Structure formats: C-alpha cells, structure tokens
Amino acid sequence: MPTDQGSVKKTTKQRLSIQRMRDNEAAGRQRGLDTGDSILPQAYHTRLFKLFGQIEHEFEGMYAENLQLQDKVEALTEKLEAFQSGKVPSVEGADGFDGPARLSVRSKASTQLSNLIMKPKYKPTTGKNVFSFKGASTSGCQQMRHFRGHRDGVWEVSVSRGDMPLLGTAGADRTARLWCIETGACVLEYVGHLGSVNSIRFHPTESLVLTSSGDSTAHIWKSTVTLPPLIHQVTDNSKSCPSSGDDVDGSDKEEPDVGVENENIVYVKSPQSQLEGHSGAIIAADWLAGGKQLVTASWDRTANLYDVDTRAIVHTLTGHDQQLTHCCAHPSQKLVVTSSADTTFRLWDFRDPSIHSVNVFQGHTDSVTSAAFASGDKIVSGSDDRSAKVWDLKNMRTPIAMIRSDSGINRLSVSLTNNVIAIPHDNRHIRLYDLNGVRLARMPRNNRMGHHRMVCCTAWNDESSSCNLFSCGFDRQVIGWKVGILAT
Structure with a gap:
C-alpha cells in the first residue's frame, strides 16, 4: 500500500540527505581524510549494497504510486473548488450530477474538504502594491x-x-x-x-x-x-x-x-x-x-x-x-x-x-x-x-x-x-x-x-x-x- 503524503516527503528528504552524506564521505576518502578501512569482508559489502538497492527500488515504486494518487486528488480538488466558486456552470447531468440536489451535496463536500486541508480564506487587500x-x-x-x-x-x-x-x-x-x-x-x-x-x-x-x-x-x-x-x-x-x-x-x-x-x-x-x-x-x-x-x-x-x-x-x-x-x-x-x-x-x-x-x-x-x-x-x-x-x-x-x-x-x-x-x-x-x-x-x-x-x-x-x-x-x-x- 502507498504511504501517505507526509511519509513520501520524509522518504524523499531522507534519500537526499543520504546521498549528500555519501558524497561527503566519498570526498573525504579522496582527500585522505578517512580514519581507516572497513573490517567487513568484500562479500558482506556486496550483500549489503544489494539489499539496500532492493529497499530503494521498493521505495521508488511507492513514491511513483503516490505521485499518481496525488495528481488525482489535486484534479478532484480543483474541480470541487471550481464548483464552489461558481466557475463551472451547473448543467444538469454534468460530471455525473443530475440535479440541484447533487450540486448542493458537492458544494458541501467542497466546503468540508477546504476545512480539512486548512485552507485559509484570505480577504483582498487594499495596499499600494496589488x-x-x-x-x-x-x-x-x-x-x-x-x-x-x-x-x-x-x-x-x-x-x-x-x-x-x-x-x-x-x-x-x-x-x-x-x-x-x-x-x-x-x-x-x-x-x-x-x-x-x-x-x-x-x-x-x-x-x-x-x-x-x-x-x-x-x-x-x-x-x-x-x-x-x-x-x-x-x-x-x-x-x-x-x-x-x-x-x-x-x-x-x-x-x-x-x-x-x-x-x-x-x-x-x-x-x-x-x-x-x-x-x-x-x-x-x-x-x-x-x-x-x-x-x-x-x-x-x-x-x-x-x-x-x-x-x-x-x-x-x-x-x-x-x-x-x-x-x-x-x-x-x-x-x-x-x-x-x-x-x-x-x-x-x-x-x-x-x-x-x-x-x-x-x-x-x-x-x-x-x-x-x-x-x-x-x-x-x-x-x-x-x-x-x-x-x-x-x-x-x-x-x-x-x-x-x-x-x-x-x-x-x-x-x-x-x-x-x-x-x-x-x-x-x-x-x-x-x-x-x-x-x-x-x-x-x-x-x-x-x-x-x-x-x-x-x-x-x-x-x-x-x-x-x-x-x-x-x-x-x-x-x-x-x-x-x-x-x-
């Protein structure tokens, strides 16, 4: 199952952090800053790298799946906001809705979604720079x-x-x-x-x-x-x-x-x-x-x-x-x-x-x-x-x-x-x-x-x-x- 959006964010950040750490360590070895070689045999090194590669592949699959789901959520959110703001005409039968009652239900769902994502309702400002x-x-x-x-x-x-x-x-x-x-x-x-x-x-x-x-x-x-x-x-x-x-x-x-x-x-x-x-x-x-x-x-x-x-x-x-x-x-x-x-x-x-x-x-x-x-x-x-x-x-x-x-x-x-x-x-x-x-x-x-x-x-x-x-x-x-x- 794909992880939620927060988990995806943390996973991405951790991958970037790990990559930068590896770059830093590799640079230190090239400059002669390492304190000594690892005592692990080469076979263990090979096995560890293989396992980490498999883990990374699994995370990439979950990340790609989450991106697709996120695109669907964003598309639905934009449609809901459009209905709520009145930009989409209330035509009978449009988008699977067959009457005013359906539109009112969708408008209510849109309001609830706005509250869930904590989207603030900004008032237009009257400053000099508009x-x-x-x-x-x-x-x-x-x-x-x-x-x-x-x-x-x-x-x-x-x-x-x-x-x-x-x-x-x-x-x-x-x-x-x-x-x-x-x-x-x-x-x-x-x-x-x-x-x-x-x-x-x-x-x-x-x-x-x-x-x-x-x-x-x-x-x-x-x-x-x-x-x-x-x-x-x-x-x-x-x-x-x-x-x-x-x-x-x-x-x-x-x-x-x-x-x-x-x-x-x-x-x-x-x-x-x-x-x-x-x-x-x-x-x-x-x-x-x-x-x-x-x-x-x-x-x-x-x-x-x-x-x-x-x-x-x-x-x-x-x-x-x-x-x-x-x-x-x-x-x-x-x-x-x-x-x-x-x-x-x-x-x-x-x-x-x-x-x-x-x-x-x-x-x-x-x-x-x-x-x-x-x-x-x-x-x-x-x-x-x-x-x-x-x-x-x-x-x-x-x-x-x-x-x-x-x-x-x-x-x-x-x-x-x-x-x-x-x-x-x-x-x-x-x-x-x-x-x-x-x-x-x-x-x-x-x-x-x-x-x-x-x-x-x-x-x-x-x-x-x-x-x-x-x-x-x-x-x-x-x-x-x-x-x-x-x-x-």
Whole structure:
C-alpha cells in the first residue's frame, strides 16, 4: 500500500540527505581524510549494497504510486473548488450530477474538504502594491526555456547581475554550471568540488562565483565567459543544449552526457580561493553586501563569516541546536539569516564591526528549509511543516502573514521588485504569493511541462523580459519561466 503524503516527503528528504552524506564521505576518502578501512569482508559489502538497492527500488515504486494518487486528488480538488466558486456552470447531468440536489451535496463536500486541508480564506487587500496576472495561471505563467545538462538532481539556481546575466546551477553530480539565459546554452562547467555542489551565488559586482559542497569546502572561481560563439553554436547544434521544454518527459532515465562534446564550453577545474574550517558538509553560502565577506552554513551546526581577501574566518556563528539548512545575506546591508533543522532561523547583524547581534525567530514546528529577505525590512521563511511565514524585523515575535500549504517547502525566493514569493514544493508544484499571504498563481504542470519530482529552489530575475523566474529540481531539470505580472 502507498504511504501517505507526509511519509513520501520524509522518504524523499531522507534519500537526499543520504546521498549528500555519501558524497561527503566519498570526498573525504579522496582527500585522505578517512580514519581507516572497513573490517567487513568484500562479500558482506556486496550483500549489503544489494539489499539496500532492493529497499530503494521498493521505495521508488511507492513514491511513483503516490505521485499518481496525488495528481488525482489535486484534479478532484480543483474541480470541487471550481464548483464552489461558481466557475463551472451547473448543467444538469454534468460530471455525473443530475440535479440541484447533487450540486448542493458537492458544494458541501467542497466546503468540508477546504476545512480539512486548512485552507485559509484570505480577504483582498487594499495596499499600494496589488498585482494581477495576465489571464489564468496557465497563460500568465509560461514555461519558456529548458536548461538540460546535469546528470543528477539540481539543488540551487541563481542569477547574476549585469548587462549579460548568466544562470548558475549547483548539482548533485558534483558540478556547477553557467548558462546563457537567452539561448539556454551551457557556457561553463566547474568541476573543482569532490562532493555534491549544494549552492551557487554570483558576486554582486565582480565576475566571481561562490559554490559550497558536501566536501566541507566553499570555492570562489572566475565566471568570465564569451557568449557570442556559443549563440552560434546553439544554432548549429541545438541538441546539445536545448532551449525549449518540449522534450521534457518526466522520466528518471539516465540522460545523455549533454554538453560533454561541446568544444565551446569552458571547463574550470580549480578554484581561485578555497575556504575551509567546517567539519561537515556546507549546505549553502552567500556573499555579504559589497562582496568583501561571505557566509557559509554547514551541517556541523555552525555558520562561518569569511574575509574574501585573506580567506580567514572573521566570526563563527554558533547557537543552532541542529544542522543548518540554508543561509542568505541581505542585498544592501550586512545582515545574514541562517535556517536550521531545529525549527528556528536566526538573524545576524554585522553592521557594527565591533559587535554582532543575533535574533532568534521561533514559529515553525519542523525544519526551516530557507529564509529570504524581502523589501520593507521583511523576511520570508519556509519550512517542512508545510507553511511559509512573513516576518517584520520591527516586530519579530509573531509573523505578519502565514501561508499554509499541502506540501513541504524548499528554498523559496522573493522578487524585490514586485514583492512576489515563489515557493517550491516537495509535491512538484511552484506557487506564487504576495507578502500578505494571498495566493496569486500556480505554475502550470502536466506531463510535458513543469517539474516531475521535488522542486528544490527558485530564483527571480527581475531584469529580464524573457525569463524572470527560474526553478530547479531533483528531476535534473532547470526551467525558465515567464511570469506576467501587472501593477494595478
């Protein structure tokens, strides 16, 4: 029998955690950090790996079956909501209903279902920033481009700044890639890490990229690339770097080594700077405002603040009771927020060099997977407790808005221009909300569009007119979306 949705979420999270641990251990062995060989005979090793493979196969079967059931539940839920809101005409005999009495029963069932899933009834707000989408969600949010090349799940996606912005992706295949946003061409591949690459961030002003990995290190490397030859190369050989999502089939088959034979891709094998000091996998890293310092978050329950020029640790941030899950820096002020599996996230203030203060945010009941800064001194946090919360830094005791969901939330992002939150879910959906907690849209998803496994991260690109939202997931996909937002 298939497990329930919560069990599926936990199973998926555990698989990702185990995979990152294996990457970290393998990287340690390659660097000579292991303490000794196992005393188990080879026959026992072979038998254990075979048994674990069988267990994993069973879980994958249950996971696939649950996804099918979940699609059916979502389709029925949407039909019920449509009947309840009056969008579907009450035609006699439609959908198996043969009269007003049947419709009233269905309306009642819809109300009960809404109460069961604890869907809040939001009232329209009258603030200055009100947004409307161009048409329905399927037309106002369109999949524009597909970036294919990673051979394993993609943990994070990030966008650079400047005249020719680049898209950066961090993958469990131990590589980080840079892409041309306008063409979908892979222009650079970084292969300097020994473990899973867990995050990628661009320097605010220079051509530098910061990546963190399961090998317990963070790397800084050059991102200088030449785009014109690659645009010509995509025209001649679009198969190696497809720019559309028409070939997305959602299968988990081994993908071809896309881009390996592309002679125009720049391969970077070693970093300009390597930052050490953590005893566990580094799950995330980010540049502080100005780019002179950076912060890393690790599974060793600490975060480190580094000086970029000297590579020295300026501060070690301690206090979290469990492993860290994410870190994020304010774009213009020296503020850092760290998230943790201990159900809290913390705000660190480095604006005064002589002293740094910390504030603890408590309000979630499960692991806080991410927290991001928003305009107007606000922070948005997401959690495995299936909720996202908007906090005001002037009143940090209680959130000013809450978003309830039907699935765990991963690394969310906030558009600083439009104040729209893009939330990636464990159940393969991406939903958009405003800072008042009002749902704006859901990204379209079917057999040929959207993600087909857990969505790990989203990133906004407010300076682009073609693709202004990007997402990545455990299905190896990186998708560029066009979200039509109009200020009204």
